[in-house]
Amino acid sequence: MESLIGLLDVKGQELQSSFTYLERVRIRMGSEATERTHFAVIKGSWGRVDTALPAYSHMLQIMSQLNKMLTAQSGYGALSRAQMCQCHRTSGQCLSRSPVTVVTSAVPTVVISVPGRSEQEESNLDRIKVAEQWKASESNQESTKSDRDKVEEFTLHRAVEKLRVFYRVMQVAAFTFFGGNLVGMLSEILWRSLPAGRVTEGVVSGISAVGWFLTTSTTVVILSSCPIDELDFDIFVSSRPAVCLALGVALAFPSGTRLFEFPVPRYLGLAASLAMMIHGLLALKCCQRCQRCQRCQRQARRGVERWLPSFCTLLELWFFDVIASSTVNEVALDEPTLITNVWLAAHASLALGLFIWMRCVKTQATLRLFAAAYMSVSWGSSFYGCRAVDMALGHKQFEEGRQLDIAIGAAIAFSFVQLFPLLVVFAVGRKWLFKQLATWLDHYRSLQLQDGAFMAMLLDSYVVEVGQPWWLTKDELALATSFSLSSSFPAQLHSDFVLGYVKEVSDDGRSFMVQLGPETNAHAAHAAHAESALGWRIERQQQALPWPELLKLGRKNLLCCDWTAQAAELWRPNGPAGVQLSRPVMRGETIDYFVSHSWSDSPEQKWRALQLVADSFCRHHGRYPTFWVDKFCIDQRALADGLRVLPVNVMSCRKVLCLCGKTFPRRLWCAWELCVLLSFTSMEQAMKQLVVVSLSNEALKQLAHFDCSNSGCHDPNEEYRLRRVIDAIGKERFENKIRTLGQLILDRETGGAQGLLVPDVPGINLADSFSPGMAQSSCSGSVEPGLDGEEDPMVQISF
Secondary structure, eight states: OHHHHHHHHHHHHHHHHHHHHHHHHHHHHOOOOGGGHHHHTTTTOHHHHHHHHHHHHHHHHHHHHHHHHHHHHHOOOOOOHHHHTSEEOTTSOBOOOOHHHHHSOOOOOEEOOOOOSSHHHHHHHHTTOOOSSOOHHHHHHHHHHHHHHHHHHHHHHHHHHHHHHHHHHHHHHHHHHHHHHHHHHHHHHHHHHSOOSHHHHHHHHHHHHHHHIIIIIIHHHHHHTSOGGGOOHHHHHHTOHHHHHHHHHHHHHHHHTTTTOSSSOSHHHHHHHHHHHHHHHHHSOSOSSOHHHHHHHHHHHHHHHTTSOOHHHHHHHHHHHHHHHHHHHHHTSSSSOHHHHHHHHHHHHHHHHHHHHHHHTTOOHHHHHHHHHHHHHHHHHHHHHHHHHHHHHTOSOOOTTOOHHHHHHHHHHHHHHHHHHHHHHHHHOHHHHHHHHHHHTTOHHHHHHHHHHHHHHHHHTOOOOTTOEEEEEHHHHHHHOOOOOOTTSOOOSSTTEEEEEEEEEOTTSSEEEEEESSOOOHHHHHTOOOTTOOEEEEEOOOOOOOHHHHHHHHHHTOEEEEGGGOOGGGGSTTSOOOGGGOEEOOTTOOEEEEEEOOTTSOHHHHHHHHHHHHHHHHHHHSSOOEEEOHHHHSOGGGHHHHHHTHHHHHHTEEEEEEEEOTTGGGBHHHHHHHHHHHSSSOHHHHHHHEEEEESOHHHHHHHHTOOGGGOBOSSHHHHHHHHHHHHHHOHHHHHHHHHHHHHHHHHHHHTTOOOSSOTTSTTOOTTTOOOTTOOOOOOOOOOOOOOOSOOOTTOOOOO
16 A cells, blocks of 8 residues: 555646656646647647656556555545546645646545544544445436546547647658668768779669658658647657757768868757757666655756757758858859759848748748748759759869769759659648548547447446436337326327336446436435335446447447439438448448438438439549448337447548538537537638538528537437537537537528539539439449549539
């Protein structure tokens, strides 16, 4: 017990240090945008988050062991995970922050004490006693907090996963940088070892061009693709001493080889490289056990960092030295290269002016670094382009024995390979490039599936509590008793159900007792064992699973429905349904559309919309799309098992196809499907994954004024469960996103714009017209190419 307490104290100090640092980052960065409130705390704090999370996880394990010991010795109930998220130790030292409280709201504080024989220790032990029964109002409030704690904890987890995506992208940049250096070294070895000749010179020049392509422009472009508002390069590098040392050594080599250039040696670049290495040495942990050494190291680090510039500033100075010294040395040569010298001097002056201007307007350090890198790479492209021009005009001397045409071609190649990646970034954008890199690294799809699995866990881990409402079907009542429903019960909104309240919940939560009658408080529920009380025991067949297990379950049982297997009569509410119409998703296959719709809407209109979507998809991709439809992809004999992984099914599809009919805004399951898509993604990203077909103009107006309170489910128990989870995620924020979506689509429809899905078939309005006799058109061509990750051209929604 004492050893666990001591270990808990050590881990608490580590966690305190990490989150104190994160809080300083939050204060410095600020939290301007409400959409990024959760993420603002750990913005740019790469290393500290990696350090804090293991300490936090280890603390929870230790506290769980302590809790079991306390339970065994005292007989009191065990503490919940939400209560252990924030604790005070008996020594009086407290963890002022935890991952939950740093991100948003706090959870109830619980004091953990070691039981002993003294009265004071016994009184401390009483403070952690967990009541066996909660009052109805307190129970609902505590359950909501528990759900929100789960959301906040997963938000932190997702933010860390996003940081890992950044880290993987930066690893790719580091790989290209060092790979380019190795290729450059190989070209030098080949140049010195192979016999001279045109073939040798051409091969070596080509290898050198590849090395320059990897080392300079490609590395800079990949590095700069990371979102600027979510990355602080200074904090990232300072938390990784090995990166500081590696960059310092790699940049010191080219500066050291040019120390004797005339008239401006590369002193500034070499000094900046040495300062980078000093940053790395100061960040190293020399002695893990000796606190005195660690204290001396921290003092030395603070003293040196007070005078040393930041890492971004040092890199800016290094890039500036490359441009300035090389320009001066080139202009100082006794060669008739006036025009090219003027061009290089103008380029260098523009770079210097940009550096000064960004400093004056106090631009973010990471953005300044990226701008300096872009200017340096573009200047290098100009340098080699000017060299090719000078050699072609005979104004510049080149090495004896080299072929003039090959030397000119090599200079042009060097200029092109440095400029081309920059032009690609300016053409497609940094965000698009980062998304493609993340998709290539298989992180983007992984994050989406994790989002879906977590939403499934929220719904799956729903806890039934004493005093909450529970609706019984009349069939359940008829099977259980011959009791006739009296008129004393109030009229219900759901005519097929009768309202009752949970009277008792088993210890394992697998079953509970429901009693008909008015709501009772905890004391009344405890005393409700009178003979006249009627109760029904409800058994819960499913066991709550963590989101990784739900993710595996959802992917294992994932089905899809081919377009050729569907027919108009299948979309009628009373039409035939069965899982036999679907097939398992093949390895590496991604379903094209998740169909979100209401079975109460017109089946003819929905079938017509699906025909238009399928035909348009076929024209663009050479094949018909695959769909996920609840009626065909969920085994109706195990409906609960299929619904529990519904969010995983949503996020397993490329796009969500919303058939927005008259009853769509009033169906809470449709709102839940949109909630899964919108909860952990930005509106801009969600709009790219959302395809909306309007079947009713009135439905669009309802969507633009969406209110969860006006939506419902056929099963009131499912409705109650969905509402609690949506409240935990943030009802107001979710409703605002749905309203924004509905208003955008409504503006497009009323503004006379082309259809959202089929721009090549103008004049079709599904809300006003329908052609039931239109047959399913054939798709020309037998080619079935897979999607290459580009945006579907039929989607016309822009945000």
